[in-house]
Amino acid sequence: MIDRRSLIRNSSAASFGALALAVVSSGSQLAYGATDQHHSHDGHGGEDGFPANLTHAERKHLQIFDELDFEIFTGQKWDRLHESHARNIRVHWPDGHFTDGIDKHIADLAAMFVWAPDTRINEHPLRLATNQLTAVTGVMKGTFSKPMPDGKGGFIQPTGKTYSITMATVGIWNKRNTMDEEYLFWDNQSFYAQIGLG
Template sequence: MIERRSLLKGGSAAAFGVLALNAVASGNSLAQAATDKAAPAPNLLPDPATTPVPNPPFPKNLTHDERTHLETFDTLDFVVFSHAEWARLEESHAQNIRAHWPDGHYTDGLDQHIADLKALFAWAPDTRIQSHPIRIAKNELTAVTGVMQGTFTQPMADGKGGFIQPTGKKYAINMATVGIWNSHGVMDEEFLFWDNQTFYQQIGLA
C-alpha cells in the first residue's frame, strides 16, 4: 500500500496527481496505478479555462466518506469561496489547516488562510470557481481540478506598502487542489496548484 502522506510531503504532490488520474482512467487502485503504464484517456477534455465543460458526475463506487469529501469541496468552491462566506470555511478546513501555495510557501492556521483568500478578492471582487472538471477521492485524499476566474478591477497590494493599479483584465486559470481529510470531515492539509506565469500574463502584470 502506498503511504499517501509521504508521497505528498516528499515533494511528490504532482506525482500523486498523476497516479490519481491514472487510477481513475484505468479503474485500478492508486497502488496499481503506480506500477501500471498509463492508458490513453478515452474522452479527452478541452482546456476548461477557455472552453467551459460541465461538472461530471461523482466517480462510481465511492465510500460514504469519499463522496462526502467531494460534496464538501464542491460547496467550498462554488458557494463558500465564490461568495466569500469566510465564516463557513471551517466546514471544510481544520482550525490548524496547513495550506501549501503555488509559489512553494505554506501557512498554518485557519485565520491566516482566510486572510490570504480575502487578499484575492481585494483586487478582484468577482473571483469565483464554478466548475470542477475532475473530482477524485481515495480514502482520506481528494484531488480536484477547477477553473478560477475574476477581473483585476481594484488596486493590488504590491507587498512593499504600495499598490498596483488595476488593468481591468479578466483571468481564467486552471487550478488543482489536493486535500488530506481527517476523521472530523475537514482538511488538515491542502495543496494548491496553478501556473502563476499564466495568471500574471492574463491580468497584465507579465
C-alpha cells in the same frame, strides 16, 4: 502501495500527475463535471453525478469540496470555512510557501478579492477521491479591476484584464470531515501574464 503523504509533501506537477494516475490505477473511479448547477446523470455513476462505488466518506468529502468552492469561496462566506478546513490546517501554495491555521488562510483568500472582487470558481472538471484523499481540478476566474497591494505599502494599478486559470487542489481529510492539509496548484506564470503583470 504509494505513500500519499510523502508523495504530496515533495509535490510538483509531476508528482501530482503520478498521484492522479495512482488513484485511477488503484480502481477508484472519477467524478466528472461538477458545477454549481445541479448534477446531471451522465452514465459515470449515480444520479447525483458521482461514481456509484464511492464510499460514504469519499462522497461526503467531494460534496463538501463542491460547497467550499462554489458557495463559500466564491461567495466569500469566510465564517463557513471551518466546514471544510480544520482549525490548524496547513495550506501549501503554488509558489512553495505554506501557512498554518484557518485564520491565516481566510486572510490570504480574502486578499484575492481586494483586487479581483469577481473572483470565482464555478466548475470542477475532474474530481478524484480515495480514502482520506481528494484531488479536484477547478477553473478560477476573475478580473484585475481594483488596486492590488504590492506588499510594500503601495499598490499596483488595475489592468482591467480577466484571468481564467485551471487549478488543482489536493486535500487530506480527517475523521471530522475537514481537511488537515490542502495543496494548491496553478501556473503562476500564466496567471500573472493573463492579468498583465507577466
